[in-house]
Amino acid sequence: MQLKQPGEASHKKFCVFLAIALAVSWYAGKLAADVVYSGTLSQTANKIWKIAKEQILNARSVPIFADRRPVEHNCSHSVSCSKGMAPFLLLSGVAQVKSPEICFQSKVVMGEVKSNIGGGMNVAVLDAKSGQPLHTKYFNMWDEDNSGPLVTFLKRAPSRSVILMVMSNDGSTQLSKAARNYIRLLGSSQIQQLKSSGNWVFIGTKGISLPKEMIREKITHRQRTNIKYKDWISEIYLEGCFPLKTFKDI
Numbered sequence: 001m002q003l004k005q006p007g008e009a010s011h012k013k014f015c016v017f018l019a020i021a022l023a024v025s026w027y028a029g030k031l032a033a034d035v036v037y038s039g040t041l042s043q044t045a046n047k048i049w050k051i052a053k054e055q056i057l058n059a060r061s062v063p064i065f066a067d068r069r070p071v072e073h074n075c076s077h078s079v080s081c082s083k084g085m086a087p088f089l090l091l092s093g094v095a096q097v098k099s100p101e102i103c104f105q106s107k108v109v110m111g112e113v114k115s116n117i118g119g120g121m122n123v124a125v126l127d128a129k130s131g132q133p134l135h136t137k138y139f140n141m142w143d144e145d146n147s148g149p150l151v152t153f154l155k156r157a158p159s160r161s162v163i164l165m166v167m168s169n170d171g172s173t174q175l176s177k178a179a180r181n182y183i184r185l186l187g188s189s190q191i192q193q194l195k196s197s198g199n200w201v202f203i204g205t206k207g208i209s210l211p212k213e214m215i216r217e218k219i220t221h222r223q224r225t226n227i228k229y230k231d232w233i234s235e236i237y238l239e240g241c242f243p244l245k246t247f248k249d250i
């Protein structure tokens with residue numbers, strides 16, 4: 001009779017126990033993974049439904065395509081203004097590539113959709129208290145000397161008014177020193193540096209003062225290489241919040 005080696009029986013029992021333990025562990029792990037995965041999917045599904053539900057509820061009070069620019073104009077403000085502040089947007093033009101635009105309180109004051117813009121200086125005069133447009137006009141400054149008419153137009157702007165100005169194409173070739181000096185009185189600090197190869201936007205005031213930290217104008221000049229518009233001057237984009245009914249008298 002063959003004798004078994006000491007510990008052989010116990011070794012076999014240990015192997016069987018280990019195999020069973022591994023199988024149970026694998027099954028338990030799979031079960032746990034399935035539960036966790038299922039819970040994750042459930043939580044994700046709940047989050048998606050919650051967001052969709054909020055969008056559906058909000059859609060009841062918000063017009064369709066409210067996140068896009070309204071059909072009647074092209075204003076799109078990225079700034080959020082507090083109560084008593086009016087959003088404004090000034091966009092200079094680029095030759096025939098891009099039209100200039102002036103927006104105030106999310107409404108186009110001057111723009112292609114209103115057919116009241118042109119090459120040169122585009123000027124809009126608004127009431128500083130209500131934000132309502134009073135007068136708009138553009139002045140050819142390339143091949144016509146309209147500095148005189150421009151100054152006359154600016155002088156006729158009533159006290160407590162906002163004067164928004166944007167350039168398109170060339171707005172300075174025929175801009176006289178007298179015109180520059182008067183625009184400086186409206187609050188511009190860069191009009192004297194404007195050249196024929198430049199672009200410029202400006203928010204001026206008459207009879208009121210604005211916060212010193214408020215950015216009121218931007219200027220740029222033609223670069224040697226303009227990747228976006230080749231030989232044309234790049235556009236300037238300026239937006240902010242205008243303090244309606246909170247201005248201080250000069």
